[in-house]
Amino acid sequence: MPTPETVLAHADATLPAAREALFDLLRIPSISARPEHARDCLRAGEWVRDYLAGLGFTAALRPTPGQPIVVAHHPGPPGYRGPHILFYGHYDVQPVDPLELWTSPPFEPQRVEGKHGPRYVARGAVDDKGQVMMFLSALRAWHEAGGGIPARITVLIEGEEEVGSINLDPFLEANKAELATDLALISDTGMWDIDTPAITTRLRGLVFTEVSVRAASRDLHSGLFGGSALNPINALCAALGKLADDQGRIALPGFYDRVKPVAAALAGEWRAMGFDEAAFLGDIGLRAPAGEQGMPGLERLWARPTADINGIWGGYTGPGAKTVIPAEAFAKVSFRLVPDQDPDAVADAFRRFLAAHLPADAKAEVRVLSGAPGIEVAADSPAIRAAREVLTEEYHRPALLVGSGGSIPVVSSLKRILGIDSLLMGFGLDDDQVHSPNEKFEERCFHHGIRAHIRLLERLGR
């Protein structure tokens, strides 16, 4: 059997081809939040399916009530006795607005020079098409130069991660036997910095809600009714304005009841990482940390819950003046959660909070668009030990065990439904502009990511 070294050399030599494949996938505007892009999501799913079929996988696009899910199987080499690995990723991407802030069209990927060498700029460059393509390129390298896929692998690539993976759990439930595996491998997280690899062992959860507040039965003239008629925007602002107290603590009833302080040892490791929050904020034009006062930066980002208004709208928003008291106002409000906080309980507390802070004539409705609890995975499993090992070989320095402030709801679904833990080995950087204009992925990260996955597949299969 060829050594990983042969396969690594092949991956180095075929990096341009791997990039071109990624660019092909990036050119498909698979925005799952926009119904008009449903056809594009389907095309992206077909593209991934065909790519895997080309590597010898039994690959299919499986229907759901929303976007289809790619499922592909490979038995690995004859007599394989290692773990059956489930690779998870997503082919859908975030919306691109505000479009005018992009320096190149979001679905025309560019390779441009940056401070770390070439980078790829496009929506989905890193989240998650780029990271998915690292894994698929590692498979291709094994397929082309390594004598075949070196482990038993099931690939599951969904198309609704950016809209809350609403159809994934039922799909996992319905296909439990087919998806029975030993370990999930997910590449949708980040490194500590461009030279320091990281494995994520802690993720925040999320409750994403949409709030409507309705008052009068119609829009009103603020001159004729102002001073008597309730203004739902004023009421919504007054209520949402109380979401955090003056110490930055979230004011929902019972919100912190199940929030545990970070264990002293872990808190110590995080402090030792020397996180420079001033520089982190300086990169985005800010000076003072928001959030809970007096809490270390990494704890606020990785281990403390938050409340963010992700969108708000109501009344007249066109050019010029319109003296209207509108009939309704809306907001999208989300809460990042930490392990043990219950998404449903938080949504209920938010409903009670609004009821307590809105006048009786303001009829509020809270719709939960997605919810997933926070996650903490065991740091001492064989899979995580294997990943630390290959990352250390690849980068010549030890991989850090980090938290992430983001949510990957699938991690808890995989644990709950399939009973498997997830290994989160990702290659994004903090400045990749995920979900923002000019999203990018460093070529160096892409390249190391391919190589690390080549090593990991061999190491896990030993």
Add this chain to the structure above:
Amino acid sequence: MPTPETVLAHADATLPAAREALFDLLRIPSISARPEHARDCLRAGEWVRDYLAGLGFTAALRPTPGQPIVVAHHPGPPGYRGPHILFYGHYDVQPVDPLELWTSPPFEPQRVEGKHGPRYVARGAVDDKGQVMMFLSALRAWHEAGGGIPARITVLIEGEEEVGSINLDPFLEANKAELATDLALISDTGMWDIDTPAITTRLRGLVFTEVSVRAASRDLHSGLFGGSALNPINALCAALGKLADDQGRIALPGFYDRVKPVAAALAGEWRAMGFDEAAFLGDIGLRAPAGEQGMPGLERLWARPTADINGIWGGYTGPGAKTVIPAEAFAKVSFRLVPDQDPDAVADAFRRFLAAHLPADAKAEVRVLSGAPGIEVAADSPAIRAAREVLTEEYHRPALLVGSGGSIPVVSSLKRILGIDSLLMGFGLDDDQVHSPNEKFEERCFHHGIRAHIRLLERLGR
């Protein structure tokens, strides 16, 4: 010379023609807030100019940096010795959104049966095309059946009232000599109820602002940055949420310093009108009055200042979820003012208020889109006595002297620049849905309004 009775009879007989003329004007979508309707505004101005020329006026469409202003002059009968009257109105209308709430297309006027008989439904039906056409129809009746226009009249119809009359003051300044007149007559206000005429002697002023709050230099992922990066929507809501205290008093520094309580006698007259605020609110689906607690309803509407958020927007507002911390957030915030409050001082106080309630990283900007002080006109002038007289003849009951919560900034401009008082005799009703979907004007009000203006022109010219 023919008596008013002849002219009134002619107006009764030609009411259908007056309605058709109004409908022609209503079919022109002259939305001044929307640049794409600039051509329609011009058409509406041309329509009014041509109508007045047809009555023997020297009429012209006069350019401004924005929409043109119709100015028309008539010397009145030979040897006329009465006051030179300046009639003011506007041909522009409000935007029509939300369009889906209209029961018929806003620019296809309908005559439909309502609880008071036929009504006209269209954008601008009452504000202000319908009220302008009452006056123009009165002129037509005198022209056709009364031997000519009975008074010396200058007509000034602008096209930017709904966007703050931004070009009117410079126009008045530049044409002061030509517009030198004795008295302004304005029909843009309302009746007490459909059987009870009213003259408005008190108007609230207005400061209309647009606020922007900028935080990070780009949109951020709420997972990766939530808990550290300032969210400008959270910050804007927290600040605007403090606009009113828990007693409904506006919290800007010094806001009430120049707000005088209503004189006891006037407050008594208003109480005697028997305003039923529960019914007023019930009509629009509300139960509890908003605004200052413990203040009588008419005082809150006519004689107390307010703060309303007329529009708000920021972040992701499309379907589904997007976990973004946006870079910026916006609101349109306006303040209704009472006499003696200074619009500039209020705008400055708002800037100081935001600075005090926003964190240092939130860069706020407040642009004033329009401003006008509140107005109180003398209740015992000859013009107001004349108007009360003709209204009493027309309705067989005395006309009330009322306030209005709305602003007609031109009233203070006319006083300041031309030195004239305004007589505000209007025929709208509270439920006319001004600025809302399904704006309407009662035919009965239109008809009485034409007749009252026929009487008033004769009475003022005596």
